[in-house]
Amino acid sequence: xxxxxxxxxxxxxxxxxxxxxxxxxxxxxxxxxxxxxxxxxxxxxxxxxxxxxxxxxxxxxxxxxxxxxxxxxxxxxxxxxxxxxxxxxxxxxxxxxxxxxxxxxxxxxxxxxxxxxxxxxxxxxxxxxxxxxxxxxxxxxxxxxxxxxxxxxxxxxxxxxxxxxxxxxxxxxxxxxxxxx
Numbered sequence: 001x002x003x004x005x006x007x008x009x010x011x012x013x014x015x016x017x018x019x020x021x022x023x024x025x026x027x028x029x030x031x032x033x034x035x036x037x038x039x040x041x042x043x044x045x046x047x048x049x050x051x052x053x054x055x056x057x058x059x060x061x062x063x064x065x066x067x068x069x070x071x072x073x074x075x076x077x078x079x080x081x082x083x084x085x086x087x088x089x090x091x092x093x094x095x096x097x098x099x100x101x102x103x104x105x106x107x108x109x110x111x112x113x114x115x116x117x118x119x120x121x122x123x124x125x126x127x128x129x130x131x132x133x134x135x136x137x138x139x140x141x142x143x144x145x146x147x148x149x150x151x152x153x154x155x156x157x158x159x160x161x162x163x164x165x166x167x168x169x170x171x172x173x174x175x176x177x178x179x180x181x
Contacts, residue, residue, distance in 0.1 A: 016146065016153065024143045027143050064095075067092075095149060108131055
């Protein structure tokens with residue numbers, strides 16, 4: 001009997017697409033779009049990120065839940081097929097890094113927005129500039145790490161090809177000396 005996890009896989013893929021796409025849009029387009037209103041650029045950026053945050057949070061929570069469900073559903077492959085456990089560990093590390101970077105970017109963005117508001121007219125941006133540069137770097141880092149998760153998912157999908165399952169399972173079961181022959 002073939003077991004399907006279509007809903008869980010779809011939730012995993014869509015949530016990662018939301019997270020990656022939102023972070024990439026924010027890093028690449030939001031700053032330029034908000035620059036159309038230079039006297040309120042940071043305020044506009046802050047409002048957009050605030051509007052996006054509930055969707056991003058839902059994407060991250062869905063990513064965690066669906067990832068855990070897929071790991072449970074594929075537990076036999078994780079333990080029985082060589083390479084799957086290590087790929088799962090790498091993906092989990094990337095996921096943790098993406099969450100940490102996202103949280104750090106959100107906190108830095110809140111600080112930048114708060115500093116910009118306390119400056120009143122926004123003309124004295126010298127105090128905000130270092131944090132704003134850090135925020136830009138963090139935004140691109142979130143995009144890079146969530147993009148790496150997309151690549152990791154493609155790699156893990158290839159591990160599920162029947163010939164890869166057979167090969168990985170045999171490599172797990174047979175001693176290294178037999179595989180070399």
